[in-house]
Amino acid sequence: MLQLLRQSNLRMTAQRLAVLSSIDAEGRHKDAEFIVNAARQRLGSMSRQAVYDNLHALVAAGILRRIEPAGSSALYETRVADNHHHLICRGCQAVVDIDCVVGAAPCLEPDQNHGYVIDEAEIVFWGLCPECQSQTKK
Amino acid sequence: MLQLLRQSNLRMTAQRLAVLSSIDAEGRHKDAEFIVNAARQRLGSMSRQAVYDNLHALVAAGILRRIEPAGSSALYETRVADNHHHLICRGCQAVVDIDCVVGAAPCLEPDQNHGYVIDEAEIVFWGLCPECQSQTKK
DNA sequence: CAGATTATCTGGACTCTGTCCAGATAGCGG
DNA sequence: CCGCTATCTGGACAGAGTCCAGATAATCTG
Structure with missing residues (x-):
């Protein structure tokens, strides 16, 4: 995982790790709001913007996948082997x-x-x- | 078409017809904003809420189909024979x-x-x- | 056709998601 | 340890759509 981050030229910050681990928690498909809360719980505090920045960066790096089902806000999931x-x-x-x-x-x-x-x-x-x-x- | 409206217990109002004809215009897949403008052009004025009310009613009646592609706002298209x-x-x-x-x-x-x-x-x-x-x- | 019924409209306030901005912080390579 | 920037922070802001309550106007009835 750390390697994945490195490869994508992504720094390993506490916020980034908090976002990643929040998504890996039980059940997949989390929305931004859930992630914001989960990350804040881990770090004490984290800006909403930092969460969005990280989600975008991780999606761009292919580490996360974003889905936008009609009727729901965007959901993020860790990208597994794939194409499910x-x-x-x-x-x-x-x-x-x-x-x-x-x-x-x-x-x-x-x-x-x-x-x-x-x-x-x-x-x-x-x-x-x-x-x-x-x-x-x- | 009028029959379709009747069947669904929908009244035939000027606003509703304006919405319908706006969507049937050249090219399909229109978003709410486009429809609001098109309808206003036909009627002179129409509230945004009336447009949304009609879109919802028409979708519920199966006369329109709504799609929400990731990255775009909702789009409406007239429902053809179907399942494309x-x-x-x-x-x-x-x-x-x-x-x-x-x-x-x-x-x-x-x-x-x-x-x-x-x-x-x-x-x-x-x-x-x-x-x-x-x-x-x- | 007049009156009643209630589907529709109107307009404005408001919510939810997410973005923009500019300055402050803090990883990481050297 | 230094410097370069990727990241963060916080607050203002934007787009899309919903909520609300009263005013209108299709349809139905007689």
Whole structure:
């Protein structure tokens, strides 16, 4: 990890480490507000701007991945091996990871590319989590 | 169209029609600000709130579809036959439609559904449009 | 067609996320 | 230990959209 930071020409500051460890905590997909609070809890205090600066820097370095589900504010997750997708509950906005489906999915290479150079196909599955399902029935 | 409105128990007001026709204008995928301006041009004046109210009502009625690409504000498009996806330029945020790929794409039915009842698989392709490509090279 | 009902509109205050700015701090290479 | 800058801090500010309460105006009824 330290190596990753070094490679990206990122200094190892207390604030940066606080942000990183806050995201790695239980459960993934944290929003900026959560991270601000978690980091402050670790350091005593930290400016909101420093958190945003770090999130941006870490995303740019490829250490974090940022997702912006419709209806939620931006969420950050540690970038794992990769290219998994997300399944989001329409009721409570809970997010769970979905491993990338095996095999080169044909749907990820549209033939009509309109001249665009496509570099990523992002998939978001929408549904209702078990809890919200039972809540709806009531 | 009028029937659609009636079916959804929506009144036919001048404001509502202005919103609808503003979206149908050349090019699809309009944001709220564009619609506010377009509607005001047609009516002389219209409150921002009325525009939002209508957009929400029309989306709820299934007459409009709302997309929220990461990095852009919400965009609205008239709902066509359907289930096409979107290809967005990372440079200028331009959005073009991509027809749903033929055949039941296997990747759209994750086996590990975590107990969720999935009702939609949304796909967003990211890339660079022709124009932004040449701009980058310069 | 007049009256009643209530979906819609209006306008302004306000919230949430996130950004801009400029000066103060503090990692890290030498 | 020094100096260069990447980072931080704090506060003002901006964009997008929501909340509220009263005024309007489609539709429905008779």
